[in-house]
Amino acid sequence: MSLPLIKLHNISYKYEQTQALIDINLVIEEGDFLAIIGPNGSGKSTLLKIILGLLKPTDGEVFLFGKPAHKFKEREWIGYVSQKSNSFNTGFPATVSEVVRSGIVKQTGLFKRFPKNIKLQVRQALKAVGMEDFADKNIGELSGGQQQRVFIARAMISNPKILILDEPTVGIDSKNVRSFYNMLVHLNREHNITVILVTHDVDAVSTSISHVACLNQRMHFHGFKKDMELMSEEQLEAWYGHSVRKVEHQGEVQS
Numbered sequence: 118m119s120l121p122l123i124k125l126h127n128i129s130y131k132y133e134q135t136q137a138l139i140d141i142n143l144v145i146e147e148g149d150f151l152a153i154i155g156p157n158g159s160g161k162s163t164l165l166k167i168i169l170g171l172l173k174p175t176d177g178e179v180f181l182f183g184k185p186a187h188k189f190k191e192r193e194w195i196g197y198v199s200q201k202s203n204s205f206n207t208g209f210p211a212t213v214s215e216v217v218r219s220g221i222v223k224q225t226g227l228f229k230r231f232p233k234n235i236k237l238q239v240r241q242a243l244k245a246v247g248m249e250d251f252a253d254k255n256i257g258e259l260s261g262g263q264q265q266r267v268f269i270a271r272a273m274i275s276n277p278k279i280l281i282l283d284e285p286t287v288g289i290d291s292k293n294v295r296s297f298y299n300m301l302v303h304l305n306r307e308h309n310i311t312v313i314l315v316t317h318d319v320d321a322v323s324t325s326i327s328h329v330a331c332l333n334q335r336m337h338f339h340g341f342k343k344d345m346e347l348m349s350e351e352q353l354e355a356w357y358g359h360s361v362r363k364v365e366h367q368g369e370v371q372s
């Protein structure tokens with residue numbers, strides 16, 4: 118069996134005042150589609166930042182593609198779409214193509230290395246997220262869900278093996294959330310991208326994912342989605358301090 122893409126071993130993290138994570142063990146294999154779920158303040162974003170190397174764990178070890186994190190240099194293999202993408206200044210007069218192309222400039226600073234096939238790469242990244250017809254539109258003219266697809270294309274342009282998304286459906290109206298998740302399933306299955314996302318949309322995401330990680334400072338559960346579905350409501354509530362199920366009501370998904 119191949120090495121896990123990500124392995125967290127006994128990870129803890131403390132901000133100055135706050136113990137955010139305690140003794141986290143997590144193994145993510147190639148092809149997984151993992152949703153990290155947990156209440157506000159449970160350490161989800163902190164965990165992503167540790168995987169991305171933006172924070173150094175207070176304790177424990179991170180292995181990326183089988184290497185200790187400090188020896189892993191191929192950072193372009195991990196694409197990231199942050200929560201802040203949602204507040205990107207979309208009044209800025211940039212076309213969709215320009216936004217996607219900026220992914221290469223940002224990650225490598227070697228834009229000039231790719232002069233010949235850059236247009237093709239942009240087109241392929243936009244096609245992968247179903248946005249090829251929008252290449253020349255101004256980013257500000259798109260809906261929240263379309264903009265989020267463009268930000269994913271920007272992360273995809275470096276051909277990452279893993280895509281990490283922090284609450285990607287914030288700003289997408291509920292009727293477009295399903296097609297957004299279908300697009301992520303397409304990237305996962307057809308482009309063989311391992312997908313990790315943080316979400317509060319427990320029910321909306323559940324038909325797309327293969328694995329779930331339930332975090333609340335500690336990792337309470339990590340495994341196949343079907344095994345989590347066997348857990349009792351009481352067990353889940355005990356971990357979370359409140360219900361994790363969401364109620365479908367008049368077509369809207371409500372907390």
Ligand SMILES: Nc1ncnc2c1ncn2[C@@H]1O[C@H](COP(=O)(O)OP(=O)(O)OP(=O)(O)O)[C@@H](O)[C@H]1O
Nearest residue numbers: 132133135137155156157158159160161162163164
């Ligand atoms: N930069 C920081 N400095 C100090 N404490 C922080 C910082 N960032 C997060 N925290 C604290 O660490 C804990 C975990 O925060 P984190 O943002 O990882 O949680 P989260 O699960 O992503 O939350 P949310 O769902 O609300 O986005 C919280 O108690 C938070 O207040």
